[in-house]
Amino acid sequence: MPRVTVHLYASLRSYAGGAPSVEVEIRPGQTVEETLHALGIPSDQTRILFVNNRAAATNQPLQDGDRIGAFPAIGGG
Amino acid sequence: MAVIYRVNMSDLTVRAEEPGDGHSELGGRALTSALVAGEVPPGCHPLAAENKLVIAPGILTGTAAPCSGRLSVGAKSPLTGTIKESNSGGTAAQALANLGIQAIVLEGRPADGRLFRLVVTSDGVQIEPADDLKGLGNYDTVARQFERFGQKVSCISIGQAGEFRAAAASVAVTDIEGRPTRHCGRGGMGAVMGSKGVKVIVVDASGGRRPAATDPQAFKTAVKKFADALMKHPLTSQTLPKYGTNALANVINEAGAYPTRNFSAGQFERTEAISGEKQHDVIAERGGVIAHACHRGCTIRCSRIYVDEKGQYVTKGPEYETIWAHGADCGIDDLDAIARMDRLDDDLGLDTIETGATLAVAMEAGIIPFGDAEGAIRLLEEVGKGTALGRLVASGAAVLGKAYGVARIPTVKGQAMPAYDPRAAQGIGVTYATSTMGADHTAGYAIAQNILSVGGTVDPLKPEGQVELSRALQIATAAIDASGLCLFVAFAVLDDQNAMDGICEMLAAHYGRAYTADDFTQLGKATLIAERRFNSAAGFAPADDRLPDFFKKEKLSPHNVTFSVPDEELDKVFDFA
Incomplete structure (x- = not known):
């Protein structure tokens, strides 16, 4: 089974027991959103998504070894 | 009717006037830039008598509008040579607005290098000698004002860097706790205030009232x-x-836009150690303050109070830009060391962005190695001593980089870039x-x-x-x-x-x-x-x-x-x- 690493930030870490990242198995072609749903993260909690450090859409299919970065609304500066 | 106070530091006189030339509806940056553009000779030296330092609360400042307590400070910049407006939170803007003051304009320059305090009350502006404050940092400077004028006043002050008229010098503004933690950081406004011989402006808003x-x-x-x-x-x-603002660290790093080791890479391998998430946990564990407002009426409360392992106050925040400048940009991953540098910057009266970026250029120059937090702190301490090296550090990244023959200097118009590549x-x-x-x-x-x-x-x-x-x-x-x-x-x-x-x-x-x-x-x-x-x-x-x-x-x-x-x-x- 292909595996991806999901890096969670800020309030989203509560969905992984406070851990900064989790490694999960995915089925071939599984999307970013499906992967986050599998972790119990509702779609409305994520605002910024990356796959391999590039901005990603929720329906982007994933491949073995991908790195997901998921954030709620973030700002500052 | 709002009043503009003209404080002439050449002859130590104060003149109150009504705003003119379509300025009556302006505030904040619109007013500072209109006055500087209209009255300062563009070709003048920024530290000369012809330059003016304009201090103005915003249009809505002092009202019940949420998050409306910004203070704008404008002049021709000694760092960039351009016009400059730098703004800050803290309590002074609301205090000025409650006194009906649209702006204070510092003009001229004392001939003898003396230092003065301005005392702003409902009766006007008084100029007092303040040579006893010479050489003090912002923390000691404002502590003496609170001793004398009571805890309810607001202070606008400069540290040693401003007295040296250093191009990275900031103007400090006290926060709700009376600490000089909010800064008009960018562009050397503290150097202009220092050139006017004004060490501190004490604003006592008692007798004032909220603008209607x-x-x-x-x-x-x-x-x-x-x-x-x-x-x-x-x-x-x-x-x-x-x-807080430092929630940005991980997302900017994830995007590959987190300038690392003087803009030589877009990701810092130790970002997690200096991230907003880590900062939150450290502050919470030690009993610091999360969700701190820098002025009354702020509903966002992005500030925080950082404490050491014993729970003793160190500094505010620090903010995202500060943590990046003294952290990833310098290859430093120690939040406590970064907090100490933030405190030093605030006390010396230095722009934290310019200063962190300058330390990174100093590392590129080989003065100290990347990642050397204690070395960076020693360099900052040189600023307070007024040594030649300290003055270079306080002059900003472009000047220090040129002095040491560095080719990679991340500045535009002489001002260091912030935390996004x-x-x-x-x-x-x-x-x-x-x-x-x-x-x-x-x-x-x-x-x-x-x-x-x-x-x-x-x-x-x-x-x-x-x-x-x-x-x-x-x-x-x-x-x-x-x-x-x-x-x-x-x-x-x-x-x-x-x-x-x-x-x-x-x-x-x-x-x-x-x-x-x-x-x-x-x-x-x-x-x-x-x-x-x-x-x-x-x-x-x-x-x-x-x-x-x-x-x-x-x-x-x-x-x-x-x-x-x-x-x-x-x-x-x-x-x-």
Whole structure:
């Protein structure tokens, strides 16, 4: 089974027991959103998504070894 | 009627006057830039008597408008040679507004190098000798004022760096706890205040009162609409209060735009150790303060109070930009060391962005190695001692870099870039290149659309759409900087029409006439036009609206990109002027 690493930030870490990242198995072609749903993260909690450090859409299919970065609304500066 | 105080530091006289020349409705950056552009000879030396330091609360400051306590300080900048406006939170802006003061203008220059204190009350402005404050940091300076004038006053002060008239010197503003933690950091405004011989301005607002709107009922309704929008947006109501500005560290690093070791890489391998999440946990475990407001009426509360392992106060925040500048940019991963440097910067009166970037250039120069936190602290301590090396550090990245023969100096118009690499966030590169202020992220925060998915999305790695984005943001920002509102309200404004409507309705009720989004845009444009004209007369040309060449040549990891917005596109940013 292909595996991806999901890096969670800020309030989203509560969905992984406070851990900064989790490694999960995915089925071939599984999307970013499906992967986050599998972790119990509702779609409305994520605002910024990356796959391999590039901005990603929720329906982007994933491949073995991908790195997901998921954030709620973030700002500052 | 609001009053403008002209404080002549050459002959130590004070003159009160009504605003003239269409200035009566202006505040904040719109007023500082109008006065500087209208009265300061563009070719003058920034430390000469001809320069003026204009201190102005925003249009809505002092009212019940949420997050409206910003203080603008403007002059010709000794760092950039351009016009400059730098703004800060803290309590002084509201105190000035409650006294009915639209601006204090410091003019002239004392001949003998003496130091003075200005005492601002409902009776006016008094100039007092303050030579006893010579050589003091901001913390000791304000402590002496609170001893003498009571705990309720606000202080605007300079540290040793301002006394040295160093180009990276800030103007400090006290916070609700009376600490000098909020700073008009950028562009050396502290050096101009130092050149005027003013060490501290004490503002006692007792006897003052909140500015009344022309239509109080409509104002109240508009305030509620605006406050509701801020409370509804997840960024201004949840992330910023809980994690502070440094929540950005991980997302900017994830995007590959987190400048590392003097802009030589786009990701720092130890970001987690200096992240907003880590900072939150450290502060919470040690009993510091999360969700701290820098002035009354701030609902966002992005500030925090950082304490050491024994729970003793160290400093505020620190903020994202500060943690990056003294952290990733220097290869330093120690939050406690960064907090100590933030405290030192605040005490010495230094811009934390410029100073951190200068330390990184010092590391590039080999003065100390990257990652050497104790060495960096020693370099900062040199500033307080007034040594030659300390004065170089306080002069900013461009000067220190040139003195040590460094080729990679990340500055525009002599001002160091903040915490976003323009190669991986090309929109902010357009702002850095073309801002009237030198490299300044706040001037047009394209990170919102490039990375944060706020106000739409624009691909950060491509040049397309960046000029239009930066132009719109620079116009809107100039208006927000005039309003006295904290720029962070823009996150709600970009996503929620009610927030923008709320601002216009507050201004309409304040003025007692119709006020539309077009009026707000015109205010921003007029401010930028005045600033551009000043800069042009001071000798700035399109060739100055460029990033350093290495951004076009050195590829940035992990995306292996260079800055690719063409020069001729950069020249179109101000095509409305």
